[in-house]
Amino acid sequence: MAQAVLGVIGGSGLYQMPDLESPEEITLETPFGPPSDAITIGTLSGIRVAFVPRHGRFHQHAPSAVPARANFWALKSLGVRFVLSVSAVGSMREEITPLDLVVPDQVFDRTVRRPRSFFEETGPVVHVALDEPFCPHLRHAVIEAASTTGARVHPQGTYLCIEGPQFSTKAESRIYRSWGVDVIGMTAMPEVRLAREAELCFAILALVTDYDVWHEEEEPVSVTTVIERLHQNVTTAQAIIRDLATRVASLPDDCPCGHALEHAIVTAPQAITPAVRQRYALLLHRYFPVDAEG
Template sequence: MSDTMLAVIGGSGLYEIEGLEGAVWQEVSTPWGAPSDAILTGVLDGLPMAFLPRHGRGHVHSPTDVPYRANIDALKQLGATHVLSVSACGSFREEMKPGDFVICDQFIDRTVDRKKSFFSSGCVAHVSMAHPACRALGRAAADAARTAGVTVHDGGCYLAMEGPQFSSLAESRMYREHWGADVIGMTNMPEAKLAREAELHYATVAMVTDYDSWHPDHGEVDVTEIVRVLTGNSARAREMIAGMPSRLDHRCDQACDRALEYAIITAPDRRDPVLVAKLATVAGRVLGG
């Protein structure tokens, strides 16, 4: 546990965590620009932790404009090994009710206007996204959430849409009936892809706030109702986070921290030194930084 740091990325409604010893907000600069906000660091029950409000305190960043690359780079700079993403979502499944938490293990990326990789021409890499979420971290979060009294669904497919508008009825029906998605949100892509490139253990806890627009008995998404459910979800999310230190360890059978082992395909003598320098934090292990 001595080398473990849990970073929590808080979504809508979750802008801080409580009980951190030595808590301090730190400004972090990255080659990819500034992260969403300063990052709160401290120790919770012996576990080093970091907290980053994804949209910034006061919710100033839209889903499209969240600086995803800077966020992941900054967390890794601070020593994060595990990233727990907590975010609001809509549900496509009757049994995944508002107030429930879903531990997502698959993603469909429908975003179209975001930088999705740290790598590009000059240093090309292809990481596997077949199993994008860390099972061990997800299990720990599920156990902590259940202890907090939350109904938890183990496994689920998260569809990431661009936003900021909610789905049309036709889109909602398509995602639910033909694409096999279970929940829908606007922020976990490209976050999950970037965490994989940075060799971080990553898991998503999707907090259900509504039934999107497919449900015949609930109608279209109502922001007022979402905010009401968010308030309750956020309180239970804080309880879940408080239970993470006793459950977190490095027992991962997916080699999340070795995702770049064979991913970089650009020959060493053809790599762009400027880009390689920018990659020092996220890929220094394999690039020699």
């Protein structure tokens, strides 16, 4: 099976990567069903890249219906170590204007309907650390890549993830602003959690399309506004991904993201059955080999 180093999850408006050389589409099955769409693997700036459109190439998956576990499992199975998630967001700050870019360093989860872990149904019990939810090395590389485009880049911020698919009410938007968040979107979670459980270096490139509904002098967010500004932002995102591909080879091999499960599994080894070891071998093989028990 074709392998890749960098995974890209395309958000609204980013449904394909035309710059990929010698692209190959791969259809995968995972323990959590199929990914959002076929995964395209190709070469970009000399690096093998795997691309999956989060909502499907025809935008057929609503935010709460995105098969996030299947997406991350598939990327992990292809050898991906670094994942960039591209996401459309609304600004909750006057100084963060539409068409700006934000590389968040924190996230606040307000979703309620989505699976939060690979291990929910069958165990083992896993408590990964999320105090710093994004990979600092990959974030720095994304910030540097974004800075080469001439766009205005905010190198940190808190991403508030809501359930959707509806946009906020004005009351909600005002309260969210009072919490000190910077951008609002519908897709950061459970991606952040799953990336850490999969021991992947993960970062978000947030493309600002609107001011949500709080701004008194701007029209409230609408699909029309989002799509119009996304077309402009997506061109910038493609350029950032091209540049980022040149940087990932120099990122450190010993990033803590790569062994996030090492001290996170609290279930006793003898309680992890052969069936569970087999099911989660992609994630647990270093800690609980399939052919070992207890």
